[in-house]
Amino acid sequence: MLANTADGGAPPPVAAATSGGSMEPYGSSKWPDPDPPRPHYLPAVPRPPDPPPTREPIKHSSIAAIVFLLGILGLVCAGAYFSGELQQFLSGSSATQSQPARPGLVPFGQRQDPLPGLEEADAPLGTPAPLNRTSGSYKFLAVKEDGTPLAYSPCRPIHYVVNSDLAPPSWQPLVDEAIRRASVATGLRFIYDGPTSEVPSTNRSGYQPDRYGDRWAPVLIAWSTPEQVPRLTGQTVGLGGSSSIGLSNGYKAYVTGTVSLDAPQFAGIVDTSSGEEVGVAVIMHELGHLLGLDHVDDPRQLMFGEASWVREYAAGDRTGLAQLGMGPCSKDF
Template identity: 35%
Template sequence: MERRLRELDRLDEQFGLGEHQVHRPVGAPIPLPRGRRARKVRRERKARGPVVPGLLIVGLIMAGVFLVNPSDSGRRLRELVGFDGRLGELVGVPDGDGEYAFATTQPGDPDEPVSWNPCRPIRYVVNPAGAPDNWEDLLAGSITAISDATGFQFEDTGTSDERDFDDRIDGLNRPQPVLIGWADEEEVPRLAGNVAGLGGSTYLERQRHRTYVTGAITLDSELFAELAEERNGDALMQAIITHELGHVVGLDHVDDDNELMYADNVGQTELGPGDLEGLARLGSVDCA
C-alpha cells in the first residue's frame, strides 16, 4: 500500500492528478466583454475543481486493502469500524475440556485452522440415489447442528445426478458446491471395510492464507440401508452425516471416544465438548 501511495505522489507531481487540466487553443486570445470575462474566469475556476480524483484513487486502494487483508491488523481495523459481513451469529467458544483437531492449518501457524469464509454461504448439492427415504430430514438435522455450532450458513442448491466426489473444482478453477451423496465400495473403493462415510474439503491459497471453497461427502449406501431398518437407525445415520460434515467444515479425527469426531465412533450420536469447541473456533475466523 505504501508503494502505491508513493506512486500516486509521483504521478500527482508529474501530471497534477488533483486537478482537471484546462486546455486552451493556440493563438491570440479573443477579448471578452467585462461581464462575460468574469463569468469565463469563474467557469475556469470551477473546471479546475477540488482534488477529488486523486483522493478517490487513494480511497479505493485503502478500501481494497481494508477488505481483503487477512492479517490481525486488518481484522482489528474491520472490527474498529464495525465492518463484519458474516452471515450468521458469531458463536462463542465454549470452555470445555474435550478434544478436537483441525484437518489443516494455516502456513506457519499450527494453531490457526483452515476454514470457510463466514461471509459466504457454504453451497451444497445432493445426489439422493441410494439414500434412505428420509434423507432430507436427516441432512437437515445435521446441517442445523453444524450451523448452530459454527455460525456458518449453508445454501441448498438442489439435487443433482453428479457423482464426481473427488474433484469439485473445474478446469477454470471454479469451485463447485459441496456434493453429498451415497455410494457403495464398488464405485468408491475407500468405502470398503468399516468405513461408514467419507468427507473433506479443498482449499485455495491466496497471500499465504488458505480458505476452503468446496468439498464432498460420500456415504455408504449399503450401511444406510441396514441402519434404516434398525430401531435406533435414524440417530446413527444422522450422527454419521454430522461427523462427515464436521470433516467438511475443517475438523479431523480425535482419539477421545466421547467426541463425535472419534475415528471409530460406534455409539456417540451427539457433538461432544471438544467437537463444539473446535467447530466454534472454525466459525470464528475472519472473512476471507
C-alpha cells in the same frame, strides 16, 4: 496457472489446481491418505462408555484434501507430507507463473476458477453458538502458519447439493438436521441448492461451470457405493473432506468438499431402532471432517474415529467447530 501478481488486482488463486486445472480432490492418490479407515459407529445403544462394543463396528475414515501452495511449507496437514510429487507440483506451479491468468480478465469458459468474491459479505454471516464449556478434545485437519485452522470463509454461504439416488427415502430430514447442527456449532451458513446427478470422484473439480455455473462447485453430499468410491470398500460408512485454495497474499480457505456415504451400509443403519438418529450422527461426523475437524482419541466426542455411542457434537467437537466458524474472510477468491 492463475499465478499473476503483477497487476495489483485482487490476489488471484494460486495453483489451486491439479494437472487437470481443478483442485486437488479429496482422496486422490496424489496425496497420502491422512486417515486410514477405522472402526466407527455402532448402531444406537445409549449406554455408558465402559462396556466394549458388542457388534461389529462399522469402519469409518476421513480424508482431507489439502492443496499445498508455494510459500506455505509451514502448513500442517494430518497425515500429509511433502512428497516428491508435491515438489513436482510446486515446480509446475512456479513454471506456470510466466503465463499469468488473472481470473477476472479471462473470458468465461476459459477460466479455471470462478470470478472472486461471489456472495462474500463484509462480515461473518453468523456466529458460533456459545459454548457451555470448552474442551481441548478436538483436532484440526490442517493448521496454518499463524496457528489457526484451515477453514471455510464465514462471510459467504456454503452451498451444497445432494445426490440421493441411492439414499434411503428418509434422507432429507437427516441431512437437514445434520446441517442445522453443524451450522449452529460453527455459525456458518449453508444453502441447499437441490439435487445433483454428480457422483463422488477422486479427481472432482472445484470449478464446474457447465454443471454449477460460474462459481465454486457446491459441496457434494452423495450416497454412493464402493464401486464409485473405492475407499468406501469394507466397513467404511462415510468419508468427508474439503479442498482449499491459497492466494498469493497468503490467504487460505476451503472452497468445496464432498461427503460420501456408503448407501447399503447407511440403509442398514437407518433401518434399525434409533437408526435415523445414528444416521444424523454419521452425517454430522462427516460434516465435521468437511469443515476441518480430524479424529480424536476421546470416545466422548463425535469426532472419535471408532465405534461410538455419541449422537451429538460434544464439548471438544463444539470447541473446534466454533473456531472453524471464525476463520478469516476474503473477497479475493
